């Protein structure tokens with residue numbers, strides 16, 4: 243529904259207006275744009291989508307040393323969710339910072355965590371969801387941020403500073419936030435979708451047209467809400483009921499996915515998708531029959547946060563990027579494109595009004611939304627229930 247409206251020429255100075263999503267297939271390919279624009283320090287090659295596990299070597303010796311890094315390279319390796327950035331922010335950051343950015347994407351917290359647990363990484367920024375932060379801290383997988391390089395931290399709204407998972411933003415900086423709900427095609431599924439029943443007990447006519455999220459927290463948490471249980475339950479009988487419910491509808495599902503449902507909703511291949519708010523709005527941009535609802539039983543709210551993996555090669559450059567992202571104009575550019583909520587209210591006057599007044603993007607206080615945290619026993623039990631469902 244929303245696209246960036248009139249943008250700031252200052253932020254658009256070096257690139258035109260390519261309007262491509264940075265999805266799982268279409269990683270940023272801005273090399274040509276940058277080279278054409280004569281961006282200082284750009285070393286050639288593809289900016290993102292390495293195609294293998296190791297990022298390419300840094301641009302050799304250009305400009306002054308960058309402070310705060312372990313490796314003396316003008317390089318930044320970012321690992322973010324698919325479909326979670328516009329395609330101007332990275333080129334413009336490269337232009338203003340004289341750093342080269344490699345940008346790669348993943349599509350679930352489980353995938354990201356498994357990658358981080360597998361051993362040392364070359365990524366400098368990852369973007370886990372808040373509910374996984376305690377696990378990252380416990381496993382010693384992220385390191386304290388260089389806050390001295392982030393004067394824009396003061397732009398963050400108070401509620402994103404005084405969090406239970408990282409008070410004071412010592413380890414994490416909020417990127418965007420959103421809700422979990424249902425994306426539905428009003429022509430095919432009807433206009434009256436308002437309950438989790440639509441996806442957890444789908445009507446026979448919806449056979450093969452329903453997808454659920456391939457993500458532990460959303461799948462288990464929302465099924466618990468549908469069953470009228472606490473969305474934080476770790477009771478064995480509650481989790482057994484969730485497993486029973488979702489397993490019983492598996493034959494009717496198109497599948498579990500976190501990164502294909504935007505395209506599938508847009509193409510009217512999927513008619514009902516458990517999904518994240520901004521993703522569904524990105525589908526709606528392409529297909530006006532697509533709508534988003536937060537079901538009446540309540541749902542989940544999440545904050546995705548930028549963090550530096552322990553021992554990352556370029557933590558100084560990571561801090562520079564985080565600081566850039568906290569600029570209201572940059573927040574507005576990202577938010578207006580991805581249709582998720584911004585943690586920087588100063589960006590709101592710069593956003594399209596139809597976005598800031600949309601209760602599906604900025605839900606009113608009375609909407610029943612829980613923020614879940616996955617730790618210890620809960621992580622283990624929920625993961626086991628999830629594995630039992632998807633195996």
Ligand code: N2P
Pocket residue numbers: 323324325326371420518521544546
């Ligand atoms: C972006 C989805 C990010 C939200 N496509 C998941 N926390």
